[in-house]
Amino acid sequence: MVQTFWSLIPPLLAIGMVLLTRRVLLSLGVGIVASALFVKSFHLTDSFSLIWSAFRSVFWEEGSVNTWNVFILLFVLMLGILTAFVGMMGGTQAFGEWMVKRVKTRAGAHLMTMFLGVIVFIDDYFNSLTVGQIAKPVTDKHRISRAKLAYIVDSTSAPVCVVAPISSWGAYIIGLIGFVLTTHAVTDITAFMAFIYMIPMNFYVWAALGVVLVISLRQVDFGSMKVHEEQALRTGEVKRAVDQQTKSKHMLPTSSFGRISDLIVPIAVLFIATIGFIYWTGYTEVDGNGTLMDIFGEADVAKSLLFGGITSLVVTFILFFKQSKQSHFKMREFFSGVKEGAKSMIPAFLILIFAWTIADLIGELGTGEYLAAVVKQSNISFSLIPFVIFIIAGFIAFSTGTSWGSFALLLPIAGSIAAATDISLLLPLLSAVLAGAVFGDHCSPISDTTILSSTGTECDHIDHVTTQLPYALVSAGIAGLGYLALGLTSSVLTGLIVVLVSLIILFFSLRKKNNSHFEQEKEDTIAN
Template identity: 65%
Template sequence: MAESIWSLIPPLLAIIMVLLTRRVLISLGVGIVASALFITHFQVIDSLDLMLGALTGVFLENGGLNTWNVYIIFFIFILGIITNFVGLMGGTRAFGDWMIRRVKTRMGAQIMTILLGIALFIDDYFNSLTVGQVARPITDKHRISRAKLAYIVDSTAAPVCVIAPVSSWGAYILGLIGMVLTTHQIVDYTELGAFLLMIPMNFYVWAALGVVLVIAIRQVDFGPMKKHEAHALKTGEVSPPDSKTFIDPDSGPTSSLGKMVDLIVPIIVLFIATIGFIFWTGVQGLEEKGSLITIFGEADVSKSLFYGGLISLLTTFLFYLRHVIKDQLSGGHFFGGILNGIKSMLPAVMILILAWTITDLIDQLGTGTFLADVVKNSNISFALLPFIIFIMAGLIAFSTGTSWGSFALLLPIAGQIAAATHMELILPMLAAVLAGAVFGDHCSPISDTTILSATGSNCHHIDHVMTQLPYSIVAAVIAGAGYLTLGFTGSVWIGLIIVFVGLVVLYFTLKKPESEDCMSR
């Protein structure tokens, strides 16, 4: 059943169950069991052994610790503790009070979050977990739902990282592009030159950023997001009562001495320390001197996030001492803050562990390989190739929950197809792979960046998936029109113009009812 059409059933079963039942852990568990049974041809004992191995592989690898996953889990817990202590110290409230005096409108709060997400382009994990924490006080003050916050965070994480050469994504993609260029003996440009030329061709990035900006400016929502935003505006509850699965760090005791520095300094330290450790681990990984991009390519991002998180956590504890000395908080608050911070992130960590497990099994099942072979063996007009590649990359990323895995599968295949049909389309097709993979990753309930964007925004995972899905599909339709135009005209810039026109049409199509307009002012 591996690498056949049957390999689609387990991931689709898990995804459909997640969307229908909203019970993420059970749905992922069913997907894991189904994947194992399909791989072992329904041998129960072998399936149990395979599932145990996949789960163990989340923590152990090649006889040692799986440091990537373990460091990411520790970083999530550290960020939960930092967030809880910032709330205890009153930093969240002080920052919200300061920003509310400067950001006067809901549109301003959303645009501020968009700009912050674009600025933190170094790594999507760092972006997803940090932007929501920083922006949440101001978005809460303006009654912006947590679902909307998670959507903005997710739409400015991977889409920005995928076009930033100096980022963990950029370094990884450059390595794959270099392999494709070498395989087909293309010497007209370097991998960096090819990457830069592909930036305007990544239509989904521009469509996704454009859609989130249009939604923020027009202050109009559709689909499930409209319900969440209406509830937040009417009641002030930024999460529906039945969706609150995380502990809200702002709901406990708060020091009256809280200042903005209690939030700003730990976040700044986190950013600077993480960047510093990324550079340090990158230099350590190089055998000889290299450029900034090669340093990022060799960096251990998960280790850097963990070390940077520890430095920020120690800084937070030092700030906490001021509140203890002033008798605003006590040792009991200290241990309670650590415990509540860990508890607040437990649901996300459990989902992430199961998502990693099912991703491993889906990889063994060969779902992505099967879909990639479908693309490779298709006999279609070369004018449709960028569009087809975009759609297939989206399906692979959606089914497997990983954009990086989709890059690794489809970039070489896209290169082979271009070499066999129309070599001038090689860069647009490579760009279509990147765009489609980010689109599929955005829509997938089992994607780690989807999970972490919801976590950083303190939003229910399925609320984030269901509310973001219509916006991602709209962006994909606009991007798809761009790729069809590119294929038939051969012009990247005409395709980009079509994307812009699509965003303009969306802008003027969205119209807020008068009653809703008055309500949001």
């Protein structure tokens, strides 16, 4: 069953159950068991032994601690604690009141979040977990649902990182491109320049950002997102009622002496410290002799997030104790903040562990290898190859929950297809792989970026997945048209024009329903 059609069943079963039952851990658990049974041909003892091995590898691998996963999990817990203390100090409320006077419309709040997502391009994990923290006070004041916030954050994390050469993604992709160029003796272009030339060819990035821009400017929603947005406008409740009830059970005290700096300083320290540690961990690996790209390529992002989180927490605790005399906080409030902040991240903590476990088992199944082989062996028209590569890469990333794994699988295959057919297709096909993998990762409920986007915005994970999916599919449809145009005309400019025209058509085809009574109620509430 390994590397055959049957290898598709377990990941699709898990994803289907997630969407139908909304019970993430149960669905991932079923997928984990099914994957192990398929790998071990339904031998129960061997299957459960494999499950234990995959679970253990999340924390312990090759005789040592799996520092990447452990550091990411610790950072998630620290972010929950940081959020709790910023709220207790009144920083969230003060920042929201300050920003809402400057960002006066819902469209402005959308665009502010999009702008933050675009400029924080160093790493997708860092983007997903921090942009939402900064934007939440403003979007909450403007009654923007957490589902919409999670969508904007997710749409500006991986889609931006994949075209940013100075990022963890850029360094990884350039390394893979270099391998492809060397394999096929392409010497007239460097891996870095190939990456630069591929940026405009990554149609999904421009389509995804374009759809966010259109939705933000038109203030029109569809699918289940519309339900969340209408609830937020009507009631001011930016999360589902069940989430609000859960939160109210663990209400932490909030200081009335909060200042903007109580939010800005912890987040700024987190940002600066993390970037500093990314540079430091990379610099020590290249012995100071590498370029900036080499430094980012060798950086340990997970360790940098951990150290940046610790630094920010220390600063936050100092601010808390400094303010405690005014606010009459006692040590029990401090320990409550630590406890409730960490507890708030437990659902994301568990989902990540289950997602990494099933990703390991899907790797054992060879799902990606099977689909990659189908692409390589298919006999299709040259003009359709970029479009087909885009779709297959999307399906692989959606099924496996990893865009990086899809890059590693498909970039060499795309290079081989170009070398065997028309070498001028090399960069367009590599771009189609990157675009498709980001699309699949963007949609997948088992993608760590998707999980962390819902975590960073405090949005129910399944709410995020189901509300984002229609928007991601629209973006993929626009990108697909671009790749069809590219394949038929061999012109990147034509493909970009098709994407742009499609976005313009989308802009003018969306009609805003009259929600003036909701808007007026919102404005009256903010004014008061």
